[in-house]
Amino acid sequence: xSKFAVLGHGVVGSGTVELFNMNRELIHQRQGxxxxxxxxxxxxxxxxxxxxxxxxxxxxxxxxxxxVTVVAEVMGGVHPAYDFVLACLNKGKSVCTSNKELVAKxxxxxxxxxxxxxxxxxxxxxxxxxxxxxxxxxxxxxxxEITGIAGILNGTTNFxxxxxxxxxxxxxxxxxxxxxxxxxxKDPTADIEGHDACRKICILSSLAFGRHIYPDWVYxxxxxxxxxxxxxxxxxxxxxxxxxGSVERVGDKILPMVAPRFVPDSCxxxxxxxxxxxxxxxxxxxxxxxxxxxxxxxxxxxxxVLGDVIDCAKKSGTDMxxxxxxxxxxxxxxxxxxxxxRKYIRxxxxxxxxxxxxFGKVDYLSRPDAPADELAFITPALPDGDIDRISxxxxxxxxxxxxxxx
Amino acid sequence: xSKFAVLGHGVVGSGTVELFNMNRELIHQRQGxxxxxxxxxxxxxxxxxxxxxxxxxxxxxxxxxxxVTVVAEVMGGVHPAYDFVLACLNKGKSVCTSNKELVAKxxxxxxxxxxxxxxxxxxxxxxxxxxxxxxxxxxxxxxxEITGIAGILNGTTNFxxxxxxxxxxxxxxxxxxxxxxxxxxKDPTADIEGHDACRKICILSSLAFGRHIYPDWVYxxxxxxxxxxxxxxxxxxxxxxxxxGSVERVGDKILPMVAPRFVPDSCxxxxxxxxxxxxxxxxxxxxxxxxxxxxxxxxxxxxxVLGDVIDCAKKSGTDMxxxxxxxxxxxxxxxxxxxxxRKYIRxxxxxxxxxxxxFGKVDYLSRPDAPADELAFITPALPDGDIDRISxxxxxxxxxxxxxxx
Numbered sequence: 001x002s003k004f005a006v007l008g009h010g011v012v013g014s015g016t017v018e019l020f021n022m023n024r025e026l027i028h029q030r031q032g033x034x035x036x037x038x039x040x041x042x043x044x045x046x047x048x049x050x051x052x053x054x055x056x057x058x059x060x061x062x063x064x065x066x067x068v069t070v071v072a073e074v075m076g077g078v079h080p081a082y083d084f085v086l087a088c089l090n091k092g093k094s095v096c097t098s099n100k101e102l103v104a105k106x107x108x109x110x111x112x113x114x115x116x117x118x119x120x121x122x123x124x125x126x127x128x129x130x131x132x133x134x135x136x137x138x139x140x141x142x143x144x145e146i147t148g149i150a151g152i153l154n155g156t157t158n159f160x161x162x163x164x165x166x167x168x169x170x171x172x173x174x175x176x177x178x179x180x181x182x183x184x185x186k187d188p189t190a191d192i193e194g195h196d197a198c199r200k201i202c203i204l205s206s207l208a209f210g211r212h213i214y215p216d217w218v219y220x221x222x223x224x225x226x227x228x229x230x231x232x233x234x235x236x237x238x239x240x241x242x243x244x245g246s247v248e249r250v251g252d253k254i255l256p257m258v259a260p261r262f263v264p265d266s267c268x269x270x271x272x273x274x275x276x277x278x279x280x281x282x283x284x285x286x287x288x289x290x291x292x293x294x295x296x297x298x299x300x301x302x303x304x305v306l307g308d309v310i311d312c313a314k315k316s317g318t319d320m321x322x323x324x325x326x327x328x329x330x331x332x333x334x335x336x337x338x339x340x341x342r343k344y345i346r347x348x349x350x351x352x353x354x355x356x357x358x359f360g361k362v363d364y365l366s367r368p369d370a371p372a373d374e375l376a377f378i379t380p381a382l383p384d385g386d387i388d389r390i391s392x393x394x395x396x397x398x399x400x401x402x403x404x405x406x
Numbered sequence: 407x408s409k410f411a412v413l414g415h416g417v418v419g420s421g422t423v424e425l426f427n428m429n430r431e432l433i434h435q436r437q438g439x440x441x442x443x444x445x446x447x448x449x450x451x452x453x454x455x456x457x458x459x460x461x462x463x464x465x466x467x468x469x470x471x472x473x474v475t476v477v478a479e480v481m482g483g484v485h486p487a488y489d490f491v492l493a494c495l496n497k498g499k500s501v502c503t504s505n506k507e508l509v510a511k512x513x514x515x516x517x518x519x520x521x522x523x524x525x526x527x528x529x530x531x532x533x534x535x536x537x538x539x540x541x542x543x544x545x546x547x548x549x550x551e552i553t554g555i556a557g558i559l560n561g562t563t564n565f566x567x568x569x570x571x572x573x574x575x576x577x578x579x580x581x582x583x584x585x586x587x588x589x590x591x592k593d594p595t596a597d598i599e600g601h602d603a604c605r606k607i608c609i610l611s612s613l614a615f616g617r618h619i620y621p622d623w624v625y626x627x628x629x630x631x632x633x634x635x636x637x638x639x640x641x642x643x644x645x646x647x648x649x650x651g652s653v654e655r656v657g658d659k660i661l662p663m664v665a666p667r668f669v670p671d672s673c674x675x676x677x678x679x680x681x682x683x684x685x686x687x688x689x690x691x692x693x694x695x696x697x698x699x700x701x702x703x704x705x706x707x708x709x710x711v712l713g714d715v716i717d718c719a720k721k722s723g724t725d726m727x728x729x730x731x732x733x734x735x736x737x738x739x740x741x742x743x744x745x746x747x748r749k750y751i752r753x754x755x756x757x758x759x760x761x762x763x764x765f766g767k768v769d770y771l772s773r774p775d776a777p778a779d780e781l782a783f784i785t786p787a788l789p790d791g792d793i794d795r796i797s798x799x800x801x802x803x804x805x806x807x808x809x810x811x812x
Contacts, residue, residue: 023551030548124546132697139538140538142713143426143716144425285421293695299692
C-alpha cells in the first residue's frame with residue numbers, strides 16, 4: 001500500500017482524484033501497486049463528496065504522515081506551492097506537479113532538494129498536458145544527442161490560429177470564440193503573448209540540455225499581431241501559422257525562442273489543429289519524433305499527474321538522471337538577433353525593386369483578392385536582427401513572421 | 407561501469423554500436439551511467455573496424471562474462487535469437503530487442519523468464535522503430551484504462567499509399583518505387599499483406615491488455631487490392647487510405663485487426679506520410695495521444711535499442727509491471743465478422759436502387775472522371791461479415807475498405 005496526497009482541489013486536483021477512483025483497481029492489477037489517497041489539501045470545504053473525509057487545511061497533516069510517500073501538487077502559482085513542495089521534498093516525499101510556472105522558475109532548486117533527500121520531483125503534466133514527452137525524451141531517446149525541439153505548446157493560441165486559418169476569422173473574433181468556449185481566460189495575455197508556451201519550452205530545454213533556462217532569458221513573441229491577410233498568404237502558399245516554442249543548438253550555445261512561425265505543410269506540426277498540442281524532438285539517432293495530444297483539460301492533465309504518482313510510488317529512491325543544474329547566468333543562450341532566419345514579410349506598396357535592393361532575391365507569395373498595393377514575400381536567410389533593421393528602413397512592413405525550418 | 411553485448415552485426419546491430427560510440431560521453435554525463443561495449447556476436451568476420459576486437463562467434467563468451475548485465479538482440483528471426491535471448495535471461499542478464507517476430511511469438515515466455523531471473527526483457531524497438539510508444543504507454547499513461555490503439559505500423563505500405571495518393575500511382579508502380587528506394591524487399595509479402603503490422607499490433611495489444619495475443623489470432627488484410635480508383639474516391643471525399651493496425655474493446659473482449667482504412671482528414675493519422683509511422687492511443691483520462699516518427703532504419707532503430715539498454719543498465723532487478731501473461735486460447739478475441747463497421751464500397755453498374763435495397767441508406771461518393779457505370783458509397787454501420795455477404799450477393803463489388811472511426 002502506497003499513500004499519496006493531493007495539494008489543491010481545483011480542476012486538475014479534482015480530476016486527479018476522479019481518475020484515480022475510476023481506475024484504481026486497474027492500476028493495482030496492471031502496475032502492481034496498491035495506491036491509496038491519503039489527503040487532499042485545500043483551504044475550501046467540500047462537503048458531500050464520497051471522499052470528503054480526506055480533506056485537510058493543514059499541510060502538516062501530510063508532512064507528518066510517514067505513510068504518505070508521494071504528493072501531487074496541482075495548486076498552480078509559485079506561492080504557497082513552492083513552500084509546500086519544498087517542505088515535502090525535504091521530508092523525503094516525492095512530488096509530482098502540473099505547475100509549469102513553479103518548474104520554470106524553481107525547477108533546478110526543487111530537483112536538487114529531491115536529490116538531496118533521495119526522492120523524486122516530477123512534472124510530466126507541466127508540459128504538453130496529457131502528452132508523454134519529458135520522460136520519453138529522457139528515457140527512450142537517452143542514446144541520442146537532442147539537437148532541437150519545436151512544439152505547439154499552448155492550446156488556446158492553436159485554437160485561435162486554427163479558426164483564423166480554417167474559418168477565415170480575424171484575431172479578435174477567434175479570441176472571443178476561444179473565450180466563449182472556455183479555452184481562453186478573460187485576461188488572455190499569458191496565452192496570446194506566448195508566456196505560457198515560454199515556460200514550457202524552458203522546461204523542455206532545461207531537461208534536454210541539462211541546465212536551467214529561466215523564462216526571462218527567452219525571446220518571446222505572441223500571436224496578437226497576426227492578421228487575416230497573413231493567414232491567407234500562409235494558406236495559399238503551403239504553410240500554416242503556428243505559435244512555436246523552439247530550441248536549437250547554435251555552436252556551443254542554445255537558442256530557445258517562442259514566436260509565431262510559417263510552418264510548411266510538409267511538417268507534421270502544421271496539421272495539429274484546435275486545442276491540441278504537439279512536440280517535435282530532433283536527435284542524432286532517431287532523427288525526429290513527435291508527441292501529440294491534449295495539452296490541457298481536467299482529466300488529460302490528471303492523467304499525466306497520476307502517471308507520475310504511480311511511477312514515484314513504484315520507485316525507491318531518486319532517479320537522479322532526470323535532472324538539470326541551476327545556471328548562474330545566461331551566457332550559454334545564443335543571441336537570437338544574430339541567428340539567420342527566413343521571414344515572411346507583408347508590405348504596402350508595389351515597388352519590388354526597393355524590396356530586392358534591401359533583401360536581395362526574395363520569393364513572392366500571392367493570395368486571392370490581394371490589393372494592388374500589397375506585396376508579400378519570404379526573405380533569404382539573414383540574421384534575424386538584420387531583417388528587422390532592413391524592415392524598419394523600408395518603412396512599409398505590416399507583418400513579419402519567421403519561417404519554421406525543420 | 408556497465409558492460410553490454412550486441413547479438414548480430416547487421417544493419418541494426420552496427421547502427422547500435424555506431425550510435426553508442428557517437429554518444430557515449432553524453433550518455434555518461436546526462437544519464438549518469440558509464441556503459442562499455444563488451445562483445446558483438448556474429449558468425450561473420452569484420453576485420454578493420456575500430457572495434458574489431460569486440461567480436462566473438464561464441465555466445466558462451468557473453469553468457470559466462472558476469473560483467474555483462476545487458477544484451478541487445480538485433481539478429482532478427484526466431485532461431486537462434488530465441489535460444490540466445492532465453493539463455494541470457496536465464497543467466498540474469500537483461501535483454502533488449504528490436505525483433506518483433508520474436509516478441510510477437512515468444513514474448514510471454516521471455517517476459518516470464520526475465521521475471522524469474524530478476525532481470526528485464528525490453529523491446530521498444532520492436533514496434534514503431536525509433537518512436538517511444540511502449541514505455542510511455544505503460545508508464546506515463548499508467549493512470550488510465552487504455553480503450554483502443556490504432557497505428558500506421560509499417561513504413562513500406564505507408565510509402566506506397568502516399569505515392570498512390572499524392573502522385574496518382576497505381577499499386578504496382580508505387581511498390582516498384584518502394585523497392586527501387588530500398589523501402590520494400592524483393593519479396594514484399596510480409597509488408598504489403600500486413601504481416602509485419604500484425605506482429606506490431608499484437609505487441610501493443612498484449613502490453614495494453616495484459617495478455618499475449620498471437621499473430622495467428624488476428625484478422626489481417628493487406629493493401630495489394632487497393633486501386634487508383636479507390637485512392638481517387640478517398641482523396642475526393644476527405645479521406646486518406648492507410649494500413650491501420652488497431653485494437654479496441656468490444657464488451658469484455660478485445661478486437662485486434664490489421665486492415666486498410668478510409669481515415670478521415672480530421673484524424674491526425676491521415677496526415678502521416680511517406681515511411682513515417684504513428685500510433686494513436688485512446689484512454690479514459692488522456693483521451694488520445696499520438697506518437698510519430700521513423701518506424702525503421704539503421705540509426706532510428708538503434709536509438710530505441712540503445713534507450714532500452716541504458717534503462718536496463720540503470721535498473722537493478724526486474725520491472726515486473728511491463729509484463730503480460732501467456733494466453734491459453736483466443737476466447738478473449740472478439741469475432742470481427744460480428745462487429746459493426748462502415749465500409750467504402752466501389753461497384754460496377756449504375757443501379758442505386760439495387761444497392762439501397764441491400765444496404766439501406768448509403769452515402770454516395772464522387773471522383774473526377776468516374777465512368778458512368780461505376781458507383782462508390784459508404785455503407786451504414788453493419789456487422790462486418792454481413793457487408794461481405796451482401797457484397798457477394800450484389801456481385802458487382804470491386805473494392806471494399808473499412809472506414810476508420812476514431
